[in-house]
Amino acid sequence: MTSAFYRPTNWLEPTDWVTIFGRSAPVEIDIGTGKGAFILAAAAASPDRNFLGVERLLARLRKVEAKVVRRQLNNVRLLRLEAGYFVRYLVPIGSVAAYHIYCPDPWPKRRHRDRRLINPEFVAQMHRTLQPGGLIKFSTDDRDYFDAAQVVFKASRLFEETPVEQPGAERLTDFERMFVEQGLVIHRSQWRKL
Numbered sequence: 001m002t003s004a005f006y007r008p009t010n011w012l013e014p015t016d017w018v019t020i021f022g023r024s025a026p027v028e029i030d031i032g033t034g035k036g037a038f039i040l041a042a043a044a045a046s047p048d049r050n051f052l053g054v055e056r057l058l059a060r061l062r063k064v065e066a067k068v069v070r071r072q073l074n075n076v077r078l079l080r081l082e083a084g085y086f087v088r089y090l091v092p093i094g095s096v097a098a099y100h101i102y103c104p105d106p107w108p109k110r111r112h113r114d115r116r117l118i119n120p121e122f123v124a125q126m127h128r129t130l131q132p133g134g135l136i137k138f139s140t141d142d143r144d145y146f147d148a149a150q151v152v153f154k155a156s157r158l159f160e161e162t163p164v165e166q167p168g169a170e171r172l173t174d175f176e177r178m179f180v181e182q183g184l185v186i187h188r189s190q191w192r193k194l
Helices: 017-021 037-045 058-070 083-090 110-115 120-129 143-156 174-181
Strands: 027-031 050-055 076-080 096-102 130-140 159-162 187-193
Touching: 017 050, 027 037, 037 050, 037 058, 037 076, 037 096, 050 058, 058 076, 083 120, 096 120, 120 130, 120 143, 130 143, 143 159, 143 187
Parallel strands: 027 050, 027 096, 050 076, 096 130
Antiparallel strands: 130 187, 159 187
């Protein structure tokens, strides 16, 4: 593997997972890949699944890519793009096994809350692109954001809340590790497509 980056040939049509990964396997999407701790651990532990990391910051993705190539994780691809656009336009209907959204920017100021990733439109787009029974796994250290996200998921009536699987230390994101070390609580929820 020389590169883990995925660059769409068409920015307006749904992606073909087999073309991207070179094989057919369940696809899990890590939104806000950050420094890559979660996606690297998950891909190594589940070589029978494909993982796509979506991140806006190129510098972060380059560092993750170097680790992916060094570890020869052929089941990982990385994409630099805004998550809302990606899910709306590039993810095929009913094609995703799971979305992982861990510690997204909480936009704590009241005037910025419309920038939060978890909103009715984005939740509806994830529902459209998930397979039957597909999962959304969400975490945040911000209690206000967690409560607001819970309201959005419940109000959508598109998902049922399911018991949360507590991740092992190796599957924590870098932000989650940092927050835990600071003594903060990580709030988690998991939602299954109805």
